[in-house]
Amino acid sequence: MTAPPPFATVPGDEPLRVLLVGAGGMGRAWLRTIAADARVALAGVVDLDPAAARRALAEEPGTDAVPVGTSLGEVAARGGAQAVIDVTVPAAHLPVTLEALDLGLPVLGEKPLAADLAQATVLVKAAEDSGLLFMVSQNRRYDRRLWALKAQAARLGELGVLTQEFFRAPRFGGFRDAMDHPLILDMAVHNFDAARFVLDRDPVAVYCDEYNPPWSWYRGDASATAVFEMTGGVRFVYTGSWCADGLETSWNSRWRLGGARGSAIWDGEGEPEVEIAHGPAGPGPVAPPLPGAGTAGSLTEFVTALRTGRMPMGECHDNLLSLAMVYAAIASSATRARVQVADVLRAARAEAGIPAEVP
Numbered sequence: 001m002t003a004p005p006p007f008a009t010v011p012g013d014e015p016l017r018v019l020l021v022g023a024g025g026m027g028r029a030w031l032r033t034i035a036a037d038a039r040v041a042l043a044g045v046v047d048l049d050p051a052a053a054r055r056a057l058a059e060e061p062g063t064d065a066v067p068v069g070t071s072l073g074e075v076a077a078r079g080g081a082q083a084v085i086d087v088t089v090p091a092a093h094l095p096v097t098l099e100a101l102d103l104g105l106p107v108l109g110e111k112p113l114a115a116d117l118a119q120a121t122v123l124v125k126a127a128e129d130s131g132l133l134f135m136v137s138q139n140r141r142y143d144r145r146l147w148a149l150k151a152q153a154a155r156l157g158e159l160g161v162l163t164q165e166f167f168r169a170p171r172f173g174g175f176r177d178a179m180d181h182p183l184i185l186d187m188a189v190h191n192f193d194a195a196r197f198v199l200d201r202d203p204v205a206v207y208c209d210e211y212n213p214p215w216s217w218y219r220g221d222a223s224a225t226a227v228f229e230m231t232g233g234v235r236f237v238y239t240g241s242w243c244a245d246g247l248e249t250s251w252n253s254r255w256r257l258g259g260a261r262g263s264a265i266w267d268g269e270g271e272p273e274v275e276i277a278h279g280p281a282g283p284g285p286v287a288p289p290l291p292g293a294g295t296a297g298s299l300t301e302f303v304t305a306l307r308t309g310r311m312p313m314g315e316c317h318d319n320l321l322s323l324a325m326v327y328a329a330i331a332s333s334a335t336r337a338r339v340q341v342a343d344v345l346r347a348a349r350a351e352a353g354i355p356a357e358v359p
């Protein structure tokens with residue numbers, strides 16, 4: 001990936017004033033994360049349903065004077081917002097992010113980057129044109145054990161293959177039961193993004209087979225196996241199911257990473273294990289500079305980026321590739337053919353009316 005362009009910093013010593021947009025289930029979790037971080041202050045809460053915003057604030061002590069409303073621009077002005085945290089439903093990520101950038105406000109958005117890949121390319125272009133930071137919070141990246149696995153991976157020498165097994169049987173009810181691609185769209189983006197993080201490789205091509213077992217309680221395909229070619233020829237093999245009763249894996253999946261000198265495994269819950277079979281091991285694990293766990297980690301990453309100009313994990317150009325893995329896998333399954341990730345991105349840009357990049 002070519003380096004993303006730099007973005008405008010927000011200098012200052014006072015807590016960064018953040019506006020929360022979307023006060024549903026995940027928005028309430030974000031309110032707690034904001035309250036626990038002294039580097040930020042809540043500038044306001046926006047929701048199409050103001051009652052939802054008020055209910056969410058009622059759970060947070062000391063927020064009586066926090067502005068609430070349905071208009072992002074109006075509440076941002078009243079609260080003196082310096083940045084937006086977008087925790088709305090995926091369909092609203094496009095309009096909310098565009099409005100925030102238009103107001104000159106950088107955005108930390110919940111995953112997924114947008115409701116589809118074409119909209120995602122529109123937002124990446126808008127962030128580029130605005131010169132503002134748009135970062136996606138991929139909270140499962142901020143996990144101490146995942147960072148430990150990445151450190152162990154450095155000891156294995158040249159990497160060959162990563163496998164992830166994800167087998168769970170959640171009975172969610174609701175929208176996931178009706179989705180066409182519940183596993184790949186709603187869940188696998190986390191696992192794919194974590195694989196990119198540990199491998200430090202970008203996706204090149206994929207062959208994917210989605211299917212729905214006869215006993216599945218989902219309408220769409222709740223199971224899939226995908227073989228990704230990553231840069232440098234590394235293979236990433238994902239196999240998963242959301243209707244797999246018995247012997248469930250963790251939400252992080254079960255990992256095995258093979259390199260020239262040995263292998264590492266991780267059950268997604270405990271500590272990763274490594275065995276160096278031969279040759280000199282690479283440098284040992286370094287203390288992972290984890291900025292914090294879960295959403296607290298992505299908030300720290302966002303604030304540090306705005307204060308210092310350091311490129312954060314999850315910056316939209318980078319996160320676009322995790323979402324592209326999802327859509328390339330779906331395209332491969334639909335056509336029963338190996339799909340190049342660059343082709344899927346090109347098609348998404350064309351659909352969004354964005355001119356092709358000059359090579």
Ligand SMILES: NC(=O)c1ccc[n+]([C@@H]2O[C@H](COP(=O)([O-])OP(=O)(O)OC[C@H]3O[C@@H](n4cnc5c(N)ncnc54)[C@H](O)[C@@H]3O)[C@@H](O)[C@H]2O)c1
Binds near residue numbers: 092
């Ligand atoms: N990272 C994770 O682990 C994780 C977990 C759950 C949800 N999420 C993500 O968080 C986001 C929100 O999910 P949720 O479960 O909280 O959904 P939700 O439906 O519970 O809440 C969404 C809220 O956004 C509001 N909203 C919708 N459109 C809006 C708009 N244009 N302007 C202002 N408010 C608007 C709704 O009224 C609702 O209150 C989604 O992108 C979802 O994928 C991430």
